[in-house]
Amino acid sequence: MTGALTWARLSYRQQKWELLLVAVGALAAAAAMVWFATTLDAMRAANPDCLAGIGGGFVGAEQEPGAACQGVTSRYFETESLASTLLYLSWAAPFGMGVILGAPLVAREVDGGTAQLAWSLSRSRIGWLLRRIAFIAVFGLALLVVLAVTSELLVAAIFPDRPLGEDFTWYGRRGPLVVARGVGAIAIGVLVGAIIGRVLPAVLASIIVIGVIFAGVSLGLDQWNRTEATIERRNLEAFPPSGDELTALGVAYGIELVDGEFLSYSDAFDRGIEPNYSGVGGKVFESEADIEAGTFIGYDAFLIIPGSRYTQLVARDSAVVVLVGAVALGMAGTVVRRRRPG
């Protein structure tokens, strides 16, 4: 226990300012999310006649606000819009932690020449690496857990009537995926730092490497989602859109051709199809002449994964990014074991 505390104290001393600034930033964001969540709840409680059933930019279906309610509704939407921007922070935080906390971890020791002493004093370099990572990982992940919980609270306040456990709204900006991405990003940051061995180049390179790896993972998961998605025709006459359309994960947006094939709009343009006009029932036409002739090319449609699969996809995507992190960590261990300490 004493040994662990000594290591924690050493880690804290070495990255004191970064840790403090990251903690201040994350806790300020979390506090702002809680404040906005309670403000939205309070606004609804104070104006039940105007704000019942409201949420996510839509007025409740059961009420029709007259002039008396419009001021309250506008203020509510303004607050909701400001609150929503905070969710970008919970999306960016894991990647930021990978760059700021992960990349300098080994790079600073090599850059400052302390690795020479530290590695020769440690019985095993891998043990040294794990002890060095442990404190930063616990610290960073604890902050991400706080952000994951507060972002979930905020989304629950924005959509008070929706079961968020079956809803893909703001996927990846709330809940466990925020923490899982942190694991992956910190591990990739450590790997980049171990390879480069200098603080600034490692920080800059980790921005690119973390960005590229997560973009690749995201593209890969998109392809995976495509294989599991179903075609859902859009009901353009329904406002607000149906619950299924709101809660599903939209994988692609395009046209269901009359032969049943789904094409995204960009794929359609690439094939020389010009889906320029939409008509009743979501029918898509190429020209005004086609509208008059009633010749349509397909239906406006989505490829979706229904909200009921939310928990399953969170678990799957979290497992994928944690696995990527584990691979990065394994590679970082190999690099630390083999590289020269200076």
Added chain:
Amino acid sequence: MTLVRLAFRLQPSSIGFAALVCLVLAGAALWLASDMRSVLEACGTPDEPKACQVIYAFQDTHMQAVYLTQTGIGLAMYGVPLVLGVPLLTREIEQKTAMIAWPLAGSRLKWLLWRSLPVLVVALVLHGVMAFAAAQLAQAYFPHNDIGFNGHGTRDFSLLTRSMLLLAVAVLLGAVIGRLLPALMIGIVLAVGISAALDAALTSWLEPRELAQSESILTGAFPLNTGFEYRAPDGSPMSDEVAETTMQALYEEHGESVDPALLPQEVFFGVAASRYPEVLVRESAAILGATVMVSALAGFVVHRRRPE
């Protein structure tokens, strides 16, 4: 060339990163601009594309790529100066080389000048290329209009002046804080603040007026919008709530065939696109003045601070 080589020797990773980011983004912007312009070459032929006739010519085909590139440029114009400016002094202070370099230099100010001049040249060249490419992209995306204030601050000279201000702020931060990562993190927060403050300041020192219909965004012009209000058909001002309720009632009564003369009129306030060059000159002078002041402050800090 010698200056650039010297700068690269001193900060290879910062300059390599800056060059990679700026040139990739500039390349993407120029490629997209030329791709959109090539589409317009078919205008006037029997197979004339839709882009030849509509204001938002490339919304269907290029919107996402243009938006991504412009967002990248908008981030890089603040991120790259931080990466170039912050390490200039923090590296010397953190690695304790300032303790030798400053006494040897005779004058710390002269040392700072020689140290920052190559980085300034590199930053000017890279941001200049990116500013030019961003301007080409903005103009190509709206080929039939005067783009006026569209993308102001993230293209041409306005991008360059803002980036130079950020570079000076980054050097000052490095001098004050003396540690790389904390200075970079505080720099990110400051960059967000400076960007928001510059946008807010622009609308406060200009004298907005009511825009004519032909100058408003409804007709495809790109003014700087500062306000909006509804007016009743007799010209008297209306609150948003009353206007929206009136419109709702009229549409319920008459449907889509409602007489437009009965509807509340939308009135925009702001600065017309034709005033863009004048506003650009005034704003650039103010930002360059601020840049000189911040640079002087950085010099003062270097002159007074302990080299560790």
